[in-house]
Amino acid sequence: MASIRAPPPTYHVVPRFDIAAQGGALELGTVVDSLLMLRPLNRGAVVPIPAKLRYAPTTQSGFAETRSRLREGHGGVWARSLIAQGVGASASASAQSETTSKVACDAIVTTYFDPDRAYVARSLASGDVSEHFAGSGYEDDVYLVTGLKVAKKLRYSSSTSAQRAASAEVAACEPHTGTEIGAGAGGSSDNAYTVGFDVDDVVVGFRVRRYAYVPASAWNPLSKKKRLEGSDYLENASMHEEVKEDIAGPEASYEQVPIEEEVEAQNAATISGETDECWVDST
Numbered sequence: 001m002a003s004i005r006a007p008p009p010t011y012h013v014v015p016r017f018d019i020a021a022q023g024g025a026l027e028l029g030t031v032v033d034s035l036l037m038l039r040p041l042n043r044g045a046v047v048p049i050p051a052k053l054r055y056a057p058t059t060q061s062g063f064a065e066t067r068s069r070l071r072e073g074h075g076g077v078w079a080r081s082l083i084a085q086g087v088g089a090s091a092s093a094s095a096q097s098e099t100t101s102k103v104a105c106d107a108i109v110t111t112y113f114d115p116d117r118a119y120v121a122r123s124l125a126s127g128d129v130s131e132h133f134a135g136s137g138y139e140d141d142v143y144l145v146t147g148l149k150v151a152k153k154l155r156y157s158s159s160t161s162a163q164r165a166a167s168a169e170v171a172a173c174e175p176h177t178g179t180e181i182g183a184g185a186g187g188s189s190d191n192a193y194t195v196g197f198d199v200d201d202v203v204v205g206f207r208v209r210r211y212a213y214v215p216a217s218a219w220n221p222l223s224k225k226k227r228l229e230g231s232d233y234l235e236n237a238s239m240h241e242e243v244k245e246d247i248a249g250p251e252a253s254y255e256q257v258p259i260e261e262e263v264e265a266q267n268a269a270t271i272s273g274e275t276d277e278c279w280v281d282s283t
Contacts (some may be wrong), residue, residue, distance in 0.1 A: 007266040008274070009112075009150065011149060011205040011261075013081045013281040014038075021150040021232040028054075030112055030145040031129050035208070041129045041142065047122045054113045062152070064104035077279040078149070079103060087281060105151040112132035112207060120144065124211060138213045141257060144174050147207030154199050189253030205279065211254040 015036050019025050026039055029046040032038050065075045070083045082103060115123070123129065123144060132142065261280045269278035 019203040060108040062106040067101040106153040143208040150203035214253040
């Protein structure tokens, strides 16, 4: 009987490269309602992660690739996405500048943890997350961030030969603010110009688990309507003069559900033989 291999760890490319590793929108334990918006539902109230659930960080060596090689498919998925999103794009890009423009980082650091049922229950029952469930009629799912990939000292640089007419300009787009930085050249010249930027450590990928609210009401297990609280039961009992001091509302639970894009990426990775990890790029 053939053994069943667990699917490889699956990471999502960030929808934008402006999420700081320290103090940014994402950290381990963050709960979001959308993988594109990445709006934290528990900002400032992330449940501390017990040491026993954490794994030691892993560090991969950095890289340096030209924009042209990244467009050809070299480098990591997130790095190719960075180029596709236009980070570092020149205002007057040419084939020559594509071969001299480089994207680099010192290292990629991966941190992750495996939440247990108790941790999931605490995170998803917290105030703002619970309010989100209630506001959606208990129909919307949420995502718990369980892994992060951080690029250490991400940087972009470009060198170009300025054989142009007067007032030629080279510009690059800095990922944090979208502002342009560059060097201008007056007249015709063969001078070489270099433009670029360095940024702090930024999140380039994240791993999540998707959870659905499972109603506590036993009479309709498929219902995602209002969860009955202890007060609801007490009120009902009062009507029948059967109030008991130890009555308490049932506990809600949360079910992990598959993420369609991840399943597709995992199937593709299995076919291609990539078993270490796979990526989803929804940008």
